[in-house]
Amino acid sequence: MNRAKSDLLQGTLDMLILKTLALEPAHGWGIAQRIQQVSRDVLQVNQGSLYPALYRLEHQGWIAAEWGTSENNRKAKFYRLTQEGRRQLDAETENWARVSDAIDRILETA
């Protein structure tokens, strides 16, 4: 794996986590499952980089964590989106739309 590719994925992973949490709070494993399901298994979340990403987002104040009970009645750490996180998600979504639009146009004209 070269570094450029994983960096790109990391930035994208942040956005996907924020989007997933915008729907409802979830624990780490749930977030990974959800991204996989919604993308119909196209996007495989590297579980090793999921948790560092969550800690980073929490440190930046975009998501917050609290302990709750999971669907199978176990103690789990649930993450939810903060106000700041919502603004960040909006900014990133907008940015993503612009970039992908630009890339689309290049691919079409080329």
Next chain:
Amino acid sequence: MQGPRMTLRALVFKSREEREMEQELRFHIEMETEKNVRRGMTPEQARTEALRVFGGVEKVKEQCREAHGARRWEQLFQDLRYGARMLIKQPGYSAVVVLILALGIGANTAIFSVVNGVLLRPLPYPREDRLVVLRQSAALTGQEDVGVSPVEMADYRARSRALADLVEHHNMSFTLLDRGEPHRVRTGVVSWSFFDVLGVKPILGRTFQPEDEKPGAEPVLIFSYEYWQSQGADPKVVGRAMEMNDKTHTVIGVLPPVPRYPTEDEVYMPTTACPSRSGEHARTMRGARMLTAFGRMRSGIPLEQARADLAAVFGQLRTEHPEDYPTAAGFQAALLPLREELVREARPKLLILLGTVGLVLLIVCANVANLALARLLHRQRELALRTALGAGRGRIARQLLTESALLALAGGAAGLLLALPALRLLTAFAARFTPRAHEIGIDGTVLLFTVGVALLTGLLAGVAPAFTRQDPTVMLKEGGDRGTSGGKSLRTRNLLIVFQLAASFMLLIGAGLTLRSFWELEQVDPGFRPERVTTAAVHLDWNRYDTEPRRWAVLDDLMKRVKAHPGVISVALGSAYPLDGESDPWTIELLVEGRAPRPGEAAAPVDMRIASTDYFSTLGIPVLQGRVFTEADHAKALPVAVVNRALARRFWSDRNPIGQRISFDDGESWRTIVGVVGDVKQYGLDSKAADEIYRPFAQYAIGAGNLLVRSDLPPATIEKLVRDSMRAIDPEQPVDGVRTLEEARAESLAPSRLTTTLLGVFAVLALVITAAGIAGILAFSVSQRTHEIGIRMALGAVPGDVRFMILRQAARLVIPGLALGLMGALVLTRVLTGLLFGVEPTDPATFVAVSLLLLGVAAVACFVPARRATEIHPMVALRSM
């Protein structure tokens, strides 16, 4: 949730954070395992697969911690805690390292506090950079400082535009009668505004005012802080009346502790109160140059401009009074910044010492780095484990640097403790070269320096181990302790040893040269025999004994009384004695009969001494020609003189000087030379003998002199004898300065001895540290090569072969070290030239001796490891593989 708060939480509740993180990750793995089970795997398979997909749990944790922002601080704490634990677990290693560091850092702290107090800190005067010394010199007759006369003072003061004020100072010795007790006090005679120019505020009372210097003013005195302290620090001293020169003087103030320059005066008086300064000669003769002049430059005027201004004034004076400024003498006037003047003598010595301890510190760094590298090899297993558990190389390096810094700080603290007692010795050392010595102490700057040096040392010593590449797989496979992957680190260690050897060599050469120079000084023939001679200074009151016959009567009586005592071999009186270390030369200009000076020729000064009849026999100065003084050379007899060999050579070369006549007063009176005596090193064993002329005491009875007693009696008995004799004649005349001439001679060698001792101590320190380093690396290498040596011995190598092998390895370190040191020394010892006497900075004998010494020490350092190598039993060595 904000960053800093979380960081704090992460630190304080670290264990909870860690617990929660573990719980969260465990939950993830369990969920994943359950999912795998649902897909039909066995529980074991499911768990293994979940862990595989997840990747390294510890690694993820590490990344999470990093992402959480607590990382940097937490790590530092972690490193510190871990490091401290590691160091405590190895008390032997830690103690050795802290000790070595303490020696290096302590030496640097001590020397730096001297440099700081003397060279770096500004003088304790306001706007001290504006203060200057006005100095007149006659370079062509070898006089660096001829002084300034009161007449010249007035001229400079009136004409200089660059100086806000110019004040004078000269030093006298007076008898102070305080409540009936006579004390001899060194008295600074100064202009009324002297302390205002310096900006010194009294701690008690006041300083002088213009009225104090008016002729006929009430005599007043100011105490120096040191004298006030020595007299009991009476807080009510101001207003106390004391007798001096038969007049009542009132104490008006006490000074704070400030550098006392040019002499360490005990009390101060205004110029008009000094009998000699207010005399006719001093007030009217342009040539009566008895003063030191201090000035304060007007604000805004740079030194260069002030110098130009002074040069202009001096030019005028020379044009107006050409006879007083003979061009042939190279007469000049110059302004020197006071601060430079106060440290002129001390600076080169301090800089050399600073360089020396700097080198010692580098040796210490190299040595500690070497110890750390050796220990690193024993820690390979531990470090490899940490690497495998997710610690990056940077993390390991940081850990090692932290440990190194921790040790260095401990070493710094211990060094500070070592520096404290050394400081008293160093202050005594510095006091011989500068009046600023009492400003030496440990202040904030010094503490900052110590911490800085400690951290820098820790960094320097830690850098090599920290960046030695660690390959975890190799280290784990090798099984830790006996890993042989240290090839590269061994090379680094060898280089460090070579460096230590080279630096030690240079330090030893420096110490060797000063030692050699000191030895040369010791061998110098002083021209007199100091053994068994005790001296005591007598001073007769100026007013009570105001004529020569009165003074001579007392002094002659004193000599006769002392000589009458059994056990006294001979007694003499001189205006000074050799190597007294205090008296300025009393120089006069000599006129030789029949040898009129050519116009414009500089009259070179000669030293004048007054000597009683037994002076030469008491001091053991040989009589080379003619005779010395006898009882017949009394005040009414033919004026006679004795000259030394240097003066006889200068004026009469090979001709016989006996019977020749000379004059001190431009030909008004003549005196006949009756004898020639040997040259005496009056001012120092390292200075060349001056041209000297002696006059009989009976024909020129001055009021102060040094009694010289040759006797087998102990000095204390002689002191009592002289005091009792003087008291019997006049109890108000003090006797002081009692010491033996042996002591005076030793004292004159003290600066040289102290410099030699200091350089020697540092060089020996460096040598011991380096020798330990060599022994350490060889012992280590032997223990690494146990198997190899065992095999060699099993294959028939005899102990001699093994010893040779170890010695060859040592030689590969020592020879490049010596070569490098030799080159460095040839360049560096040049800075010592000013300190050396009778020995070249490239003295071959010293270089050979130091090389042999270093080789010898290296051989001893090899001895233990080499013997251990030969004692390796092949079977034991092979079995332990």
